[in-house]
Amino acid sequence: MNTTYFATELRRKLRDVVSMFFVALLPAFFFLIFGASQDFGDESIGNGNVTLYVMISMAAYGAVTATVGVGGGAAVERLQGWGRQLGLTPMTDAGFVLVKASVAVVVAAVPITLVYVLGALTGARGNAVAWVLSAVVVLLGAALFALWGLCFGLAFRSESAIGAASGTIVVLGFLGNIFFPLSGTLLAIAKFTPLYGYVSLARYPLTEKHLASADGAPAIQEALWVPALNVVVWTALLAGLAVLLVRKGRRRQ
Amino acid sequence: MPAAAPPATDAVALRGLLKIFRSAEGARVRAVDGLDLVIRPGEIVALLGPNGAGKTTTIDLLLGLTEPDAGSASVYGLPPRRAVLDGRVSAVLQTGGLLADLTVRETVRVVASTYPRPADVAEVIERTGLTALAGRRVSRCSGGEQQRLRFALALLPEPDLLVLDEPTAGMDVGARHEFWATMRAEAATGRTALFATHYLEEADAYAQRTVMVAGGRVVADGPTAEIRARASGRVVSASVPADRTADVVRRLEALSGVRTVDLQGDRVTVTSADSDEVAKALLNDLGGTGLEVATGSLETAFLQLTGTDAAHEETSR
Numbered sequence A: 001m002n003t004t005y006f007a008t009e010l011r012r013k014l015r016d017v018v019s020m021f022f023v024a025l026l027p028a029f030f031f032l033i034f035g036a037s038q039d040f041g042d043e044s045i046g047n048g049n050v051t052l053y054v055m056i057s058m059a060a061y062g063a064v065t066a067t068v069g070v071g072g073g074a075a076v077e078r079l080q081g082w083g084r085q086l087g088l089t090p091m092t093d094a095g096f097v098l099v100k101a102s103v104a105v106v107v108a109a110v111p112i113t114l115v116y117v118l119g120a121l122t123g124a125r126g127n128a129v130a131w132v133l134s135a136v137v138v139l140l141g142a143a144l145f146a147l148w149g150l151c152f153g154l155a156f157r158s159e160s161a162i163g164a165a166s167g168t169i170v171v172l173g174f175l176g177n178i179f180f181p182l183s184g185t186l187l188a189i190a191k192f193t194p195l196y197g198y199v200s201l202a203r204y205p206l207t208e209k210h211l212a213s214a215d216g217a218p219a220i221q222e223a224l225w226v227p228a229l230n231v232v233v234w235t236a237l238l239a240g241l242a243v244l245l246v247r248k249g250r251r252r253q
Numbered sequence B: 001m002p003a004a005a006p007p008a009t010d011a012v013a014l015r016g017l018l019k020i021f022r023s024a025e026g027a028r029v030r031a032v033d034g035l036d037l038v039i040r041p042g043e044i045v046a047l048l049g050p051n052g053a054g055k056t057t058t059i060d061l062l063l064g065l066t067e068p069d070a071g072s073a074s075v076y077g078l079p080p081r082r083a084v085l086d087g088r089v090s091a092v093l094q095t096g097g098l099l100a101d102l103t104v105r106e107t108v109r110v111v112a113s114t115y116p117r118p119a120d121v122a123e124v125i126e127r128t129g130l131t132a133l134a135g136r137r138v139s140r141c142s143g144g145e146q147q148r149l150r151f152a153l154a155l156l157p158e159p160d161l162l163v164l165d166e167p168t169a170g171m172d173v174g175a176r177h178e179f180w181a182t183m184r185a186e187a188a189t190g191r192t193a194l195f196a197t198h199y200l201e202e203a204d205a206y207a208q209r210t211v212m213v214a215g216g217r218v219v220a221d222g223p224t225a226e227i228r229a230r231a232s233g234r235v236v237s238a239s240v241p242a243d244r245t246a247d248v249v250r251r252l253e254a255l256s257g258v259r260t261v262d263l264q265g266d267r268v269t270v271t272s273a274d275s276d277e278v279a280k281a282l283l284n285d286l287g288g289t290g291l292e293v294a295t296g297s298l299e300t301a302f303l304q305l306t307g308t309d310a311a312h313e314e315t316s317r
Helices: A003-015 A017-036 A050-079 A082-087 A093-121 A128-156 A160-175 A184-190 A194-207 A225-249 B055-062 B080-085 B104-113 B121-127 B143-155 B173-187 B200-206 B224-231 B242-254 B275-284 B298-306
Strands: B012-022 B028-039 B044-048 B070-075 B089-092 B161-165 B192-197 B209-214 B217-223 B234-239 B258-264 B267-272 B289-295
Touching: A003 A017, A003 A093, A003 B104, A017 A050, A017 A093, A050 A093, A050 A128, A050 A160, A050 A194, A093 A128, A093 A225, A128 A160, A128 A194, A128 A225, A160 A184, A160 A194, A194 A225, B012 B055, B028 B055, B028 B217, B044 B055, B044 B200, B055 B070, B055 B161, B055 B192, B070 B080, B080 B089, B089 B143, B104 B121, B104 B143, B121 B143, B121 B173, B143 B161, B143 B173, B161 B173, B173 B192, B173 B200, B192 B200, B200 B224, B209 B224, B217 B224, B234 B275, B242 B258, B242 B267, B242 B275, B267 B275, B275 B289
Parallel strands: B044 B192, B044 B209, B089 B161, B161 B192
Antiparallel strands: B012 B028, B012 B070, B209 B217, B234 B267, B234 B289, B258 B267
């Protein structure tokens, strides 16, 4: 990977204090509201408790928000003609996508770290595997959504595309079983949406095959291949689309 | 496939190049329409044409930024994208190309990092007069300063061919002068250069050879001095008595130096290398009134050379 470009992009992102404030603090705030301050937080689930479950969900939400922003930022660059400038260099399409995705993962680590520290301080309990493995999955899986933001930005080529991409994440967050446990038809539909596989996989070290359910309904079970397949398919789709759109962006605008 | 490459490879070889765009209204516009151009190593060539002549699209095709609908483009015998990857060709583009929130030095460093063997960053910054601005954000640089930065980026691969698309557009006189001074120093090192411009004076000052394009085609190609002579006629127009128009036109056409005579109602428009002679004849002998003399614009020269409108449009099928 082009480390000079990567380091410069990272510095550029962290210099943007205002957007970092929202990327880092909003999910932490959500966790304190939905997770830490709830009285069901201590109920046990799989290898830990509900607070840990909510903590992983919110960290995932924060990480995705961060990576969508990084990816969407590419839209503005395209408007500034940066794609044409890079088109004059040996940097490949794949190289560009790799740098952007890597920056996104590092930026995503910021809200994840913050939410996990808050979780540890506010009663999230689980075994070591649940803590460590979930954090790793949240972090790496978030790269997928850098591609989501990138595709939005490249396809719609306007600053509002970033806002639109973030908007879809809230909707997909509900459909992805992040904010509220789903059941029935909605759950069946949810399994095809991009955030579902990612979050389920991130919580898997905690829940193993059990899905959380609201209001004491019988627990639902799900095999690991369902979220895994979801992630694989969405990654392939978005990566392919991103490369196509980058190629298109090199032309004159 | 050709059996063997010629011994001295042309720096640029464009053959039968065609690029069609579809406008918002669905009309098909032939931005580049069967363009042929060969540039030999070491030449400094001006691509001269009015707005919409197809200069920028030609450059995009030459750099592999877009694909032709027909014809071929090669740079040092290589496909354009390959030549870019090898650092044989680089360009200063007209539009955008910079990230506003990076500093000048960061921008140079990032672009340098994409090449396997780039020129030294500090040295390129020095050569393009950016040392004092190196720590400044791009968003705080003037248009001329940003253009110098783009020029610096184009020098990073130490290219054999440098392509500049209207490099001084939007610069004031001082910045323009400074830019060409730097450019001249670079050209002196033996680089091949192709620059697009719509200023005849720039072609005159910096190019040995000028290629005029209009309507996506080459309409004139030769030593700049020669092209200049063809383009620098004057235009004389006057109203003439309505009952004598046919006679007036015939007598104007007989004058030496006259290239075209055009009649609209009772208004006659004459392009000529000798405008004084035309004016004299009109006022003294032909009953002309309301006389105007104008320097032939580049656009007028193109009209003369092509005899058609600069933009070819086809209606959608």
